[in-house]
Amino acid sequence: MLFTSYEFIFFLCLLIGLYYIIPKRFQWQLLLISSFVFYYFSGWSNLLYISVTIVSTYFVSIKLNGLTKKQKAYLKENRDLSREEKKVYKEKIKSKRWGWLLLCLIFNLGILAVIKYTNFALSNINSILTLFKMNEISYVNLLLPMGISFYTFQSMSYIIDVYREKYEPERNIGKMALFVSFFPQLIQGPISRFDDLSKTLYKEHSFNAKTFSFGFQRVLWGYFKKMVIADRIITAVLTITKNPDTYDGIYVFIGMLFYALQLYADFTGGIDITIGIAQMLGIEVKENFIRPYFSKSITEYWRRWHISMGTWFKDYVFYPLSVSKPMLNISRSSRARFGDKVGKRLPVYLSTLIVWFTTGIWHGSSWNFIVWGLLNGVIILISQEFDPLYARFHERFKVKGTFGFRLFQVIRTVLLLSSLRILDCYRDVGVSFRMFVSMFTKLDIGVLFNGSLLDLGLDVSDYIVLVIGVIILIGFSLLQRSGSVREKIANKRPVLRYSVYILLFFSILILGAYGIGFDSNQFIYNQF
Amino acid sequence: MEELLEILEELHPEVDFNTNKSLIDDKILDSFDIITLIADINDAYDVAIPAHEIIPENFNSAEALYGLIERLLDED
Numbered sequence A: 001m002l003f004t005s006y007e008f009i010f011f012l013c014l015l016i017g018l019y020y021i022i023p024k025r026f027q028w029q030l031l032l033i034s035s036f037v038f039y040y041f042s043g044w045s046n047l048l049y050i051s052v053t054i055v056s057t058y059f060v061s062i063k064l065n066g067l068t069k070k071q072k073a074y075l076k077e078n079r080d081l082s083r084e085e086k087k088v089y090k091e092k093i094k095s096k097r098w099g100w101l102l103l104c105l106i107f108n109l110g111i112l113a114v115i116k117y118t119n120f121a122l123s124n125i126n127s128i129l130t131l132f133k134m135n136e137i138s139y140v141n142l143l144l145p146m147g148i149s150f151y152t153f154q155s156m157s158y159i160i161d162v163y164r165e166k167y168e169p170e171r172n173i174g175k176m177a178l179f180v181s182f183f184p185q186l187i188q189g190p191i192s193r194f195d196d197l198s199k200t201l202y203k204e205h206s207f208n209a210k211t212f213s214f215g216f217q218r219v220l221w222g223y224f225k226k227m228v229i230a231d232r233i234i235t236a237v238l239t240i241t242k243n244p245d246t247y248d249g250i251y252v253f254i255g256m257l258f259y260a261l262q263l264y265a266d267f268t269g270g271i272d273i274t275i276g277i278a279q280m281l282g283i284e285v286k287e288n289f290i291r292p293y294f295s296k297s298i299t300e301y302w303r304r305w306h307i308s309m310g311t312w313f314k315d316y317v318f319y320p321l322s323v324s325k326p327m328l329n330i331s332r333s334s335r336a337r338f339g340d341k342v343g344k345r346l347p348v349y350l351s352t353l354i355v356w357f358t359t360g361i362w363h364g365s366s367w368n369f370i371v372w373g374l375l376n377g378v379i380i381l382i383s384q385e386f387d388p389l390y391a392r393f394h395e396r397f398k399v400k401g402t403f404g405f406r407l408f409q410v411i412r413t414v415l416l417l418s419s420l421r422i423l424d425c426y427r428d429v430g431v432s433f434r435m436f437v438s439m440f441t442k443l444d445i446g447v448l449f450n451g452s453l454l455d456l457g458l459d460v461s462d463y464i465v466l467v468i469g470v471i472i473l474i475g476f477s478l479l480q481r482s483g484s485v486r487e488k489i490a491n492k493r494p495v496l497r498y499s500v501y502i503l504l505f506f507s508i509l510i511l512g513a514y515g516i517g518f519d520s521n522q523f524i525y526n527q528f
Numbered sequence B: 001m002e003e004l005l006e007i008l009e010e011l012h013p014e015v016d017f018n019t020n021k022s023l024i025d026d027k028i029l030d031s032f033d034i035i036t037l038i039a040d041i042n043d044a045y046d047v048a049i050p051a052h053e054i055i056p057e058n059f060n061s062a063e064a065l066y067g068l069i070e071r072l073l074d075e076d
Helices: A006-021 A024-040 A044-077 A083-131 A148-163 A173-181 A194-201 A209-242 A250-280 A298-304 A307-322 A325-338 A340-363 A367-385 A387-396 A403-420 A422-426 A429-441 A460-480 A485-490 A494-511 B002-011 B031-045 B062-075
Strands: none
Touching (some): A024 A044, A024 A173, A044 A083, A044 A148, A044 A173, A173 A194, A209 A250, A209 A460, A209 A485, A209 A494, A250 A460, A298 A307, A298 A367, A298 A403, A307 B031, A325 A340, A340 A367, A340 B031, A367 A403, A367 A429, A403 A422, A422 A429, A485 A494, B002 B031, B031 B062
16 A cells, blocks of 8 residues: 555545544554555564564563663662672673674674575675576576565664653554654654654654644655656657667766656655654654755765665664774774774774665665666765865865855755766666766767657646746755745745645646556555 | 874964864865874773764764763773
8 A cells, every 4th residue: 555546545534534543542552553564555464574573672671671670670789899899790781682683783783684695695605606507596486575674773763762761662552663663654654763753653643733734744745746747858868768779879868867857755754744743743843854965065965865775774883884893993904004094084984884785785685786876885985085176176166155166066965976876767776887988978969859759658737847846946946045935835824825726736636647557556666 | 181182273273272162063174184083082081982982972072072082981
C-alpha cells in the first residue's frame, strides 16, 4: 500500500477519523496497529522481519540498561572499593555491554546485509569464477522487505544511543515497536531518532484545526511534487536512460537535469507527505531537507539533503571510526613517517571514504552506487584541499557573497551533483562514464530546438506544466527562506487563501500523471 | 588550558578561542577539524574522547572542551 494508491487514501481517512474519536490514551495503540496493517500490505513475511528487529532490539536495550543499573547499584553499595577495583569492575560491565551491543548490531545489520547484498556478492564471485572458467554459483531468491534499510538504521541508532546512555530505553515493547514501524516514515524515512520522535509519538493528541490543516496542506504539496512533476518527467528520464545508444550527447545532459528535478520532486514530495500525515496526527517528524538545491558546495548539499541519513552516518560511522583507537594509531604512525600534514589527514580521509563507500552501498547493491558514493567522498576531500586556494582567490577577487558568485556556486553544485547521478540513472558504471564523455564529444545543441524533445514521451502541454511546476518550486523555496510558507498563506485574505488551496488540490487531480506507462505508485526511495 | 589553546590556535589561527563560544554553531569547527583536534588532544593529554561526546555543547568553546577533557581524565 503506497502513498499514491487509493487504498492508502482510504486507509488514512479511516485512521484519522478513528484517531480523533477513540479515547486519547489508545491513540498510540491505534497507530501501532495501523502501522502493522500498512506494512502487512507490502507482504506478510515483511512483518516477520520487522518483528525480529523490534524484539531483538528491545531485548538488548533492556539488557544494556540492566547492566548499567547493576553497575550503579554495585558501586553505591561498595563505596569503599579502591579506584583500581572500581575500574576493573567498570571494565567488566563495559565489556559485557559492548558484547550485547555488538550481537544486536551484527544480528540486525546481518539480516539487512544477507537480504540486500547476497546476490551482489555472488555476482562478483561469479565474475571471478567465469574468469577462471569455473562453474557459477546460482543466485538466491530473497525478497527485499520494503523500507528495511530505513527501519534497521532507525533501530540501530536507538540501540547505540541506549548503549551510550543518551536516554533510558522504552520499557513498553508496544511503544518501542511503534517507534520502529511508524507507518508514514517506515518505507522512505526520515530515519528519526528516538529522543526526537518520542516527544510527540506517544502523547495524547486533541484535534487542532490549525495543525491539522497545515499537515493536510503539506500532504497536498507533497502529492503535487510527486504526481504533477516527478511522475510526469520520469517518462522522459526513462526514455533517455533506457536507450543510451539512441540518446547520448546533449540528451545525457537533458536527462541528468530532468533526473535532478524528478529525484527532488519525488523524494522531497514523499517526505512532505510523511511529515504532513504525522502533523495531521499531531506528531512532529524532523525535517529531512533544507532547500538542498540552493547549496553552494557538495559538502553543504549533504548537510541539507536527506539530513537524517547524513547525520546517521556522521554520528554512528564517521565519528566512531575517526576517533577509534586503530585510527588514532594510524594517525600517530603516519605522522611519524610522513609528517604532521599527512598524518593528520589520513584518519579523516580514510573515514570519509569508508563512510561514502557505505553510503553508496546503502543506496543499492551494485557498483554504480559504490562508485557514486566514493566520488562524492573524493570531491568533498578535494574541495577541502582546495580551501587555501579558494581563500587566495577571494583575497584577490572580491566576489565572495555577491549575488552573481553565489548563483555561480549554486549552478556549479547542481551540475556536479547531477553529473554524479548519471551513475544512478544508468545503473552501470561503464555506460555511465561513456554517457558522461558523450556529453562533451557529441554536443548537438540543435536537439533543443528541432522538436526532438517532443519524442521523449512528453508533449508541449507536459513541458508547460513542468516549466510552471519548476517556477512554483523555486518560488516556494525562495519564499521559505524567510519563514513558513503555510503561515504566510494563512495570513492572507480568505479569497486568496482558499484560491491557493483549491488550485493546489485540483492541480493534483487534473494535472497529476496517472499511470502513463510506468509504475506511478513507486517512490524512488522505496527501493532502499 | 594553555596547551589546548595552542592546539586550537594551530588549527585556526584567525579565531580568538578565549572569547568565541559558538565554534560549532557558527560552523568554525567542521567535522574534519574535530577529528584532528581529538587526535591532538589524545596525544597531549593522553585521553580518548569517545564518539558520543562529540556534541556541540562540548566543542562550542575552548572552555567547554577543557571541561570535557578534565571530566574524562577524572572518570579515568
